[in-house]
Amino acid sequence: MxxxxxxxxxxxxxxxxxxxxxxxxxxxxxxxxxxxxxxxxxxxxxxxxxxxxNQLNQFLEKINENTTQINDFFDSQNSLKTEITYAQTMGRKFDVRYENNEVKLILDHSFKEKYGTDEINVLKKVILATFNSLYENLEDEAEIQTILDSINFKI
Structure with missing residues (x-):
């Protein structure tokens, strides 16, 4: 009930x-x-x-006592360290991985040759925003990979 x-x-x-x-x-x-x-x-x-x-009351008390620290954590979370590397990406244009509290964006060598730093920074932001949005909203890892694969083939 x-x-x-x-x-x-x-x-x-x-x-x-x-x-x-x-x-x-x-x-x-x-x-x-x-x-x-x-x-x-x-x-x-x-x-x-x-x-x-009892547990709910304790939980709410701790949340209320630590609201500032919790908000500071989420506000600073946008500054996750992001490493960009260039490598052969096996038929893909990019790959994104989350390892050890760091986002690793692997771009195919062709990007470095074809685009300037400003264009690569814009691409980085778009790929990372898409990656974060997918992981926040979808449960199925296969569905996330299918979407990323689709984007990969359109670039």
């Missing part, structure tokens, strides 16, 4: 926030969902957390 049902995020993979009773225990639940392709029903993933009243 659910008493509250709030949805945030996009329609295909939203986060649902709900109050529910499970095995007689009242819980505050935050869970990532996905949309089933055939029926378009929302289905829960394993990604989520359920908190009892």
């Amino acid at each position: 659910e008493f509250l049902n709030l949805q945030i995020g996009n329609k295909r993979s939203p986060i649902l926030i709900s109050l529910k009773i499970f095995k007689g225990i009242k819980l505050f639940d935050i869970r990532k969902f996905y949309m089933e392709k055939e029926t378009e029903d929302l289905k829960p993933t394993r990604k989520g957390i359920s908190l009892n009243q």
Whole structure:
């Protein structure tokens, strides 16, 4: 039985926030969902957390005590170190990887020969913004790679 049902995020993979009773225990639940392709029903993933009243109160207290630090973290997160390298990219024009808190953008050698620094910086921003958006909004790694592959072939 659910008493509250709030949805945030996009329609295909939203986060649902709900109050529910499970095995007689009242819980505050935050869970990532996905949309089933055939029926378009929302289905829960394993990604989520359920908190009892005591845990929820402690959680909210810690959030309220540390709001400034949390906001500072997210504001500074845009400055992730980004390394650009040029290499043979095996039929691709670019590849993007996230390793050790660093984004690695690998561009094919042809970019260095064909474009100037300003054009490469614009391309870098577009590729990284696309990469970040895909990872924030899609669950399926294969779907993300398919989109990146499509972009690769259009460049």
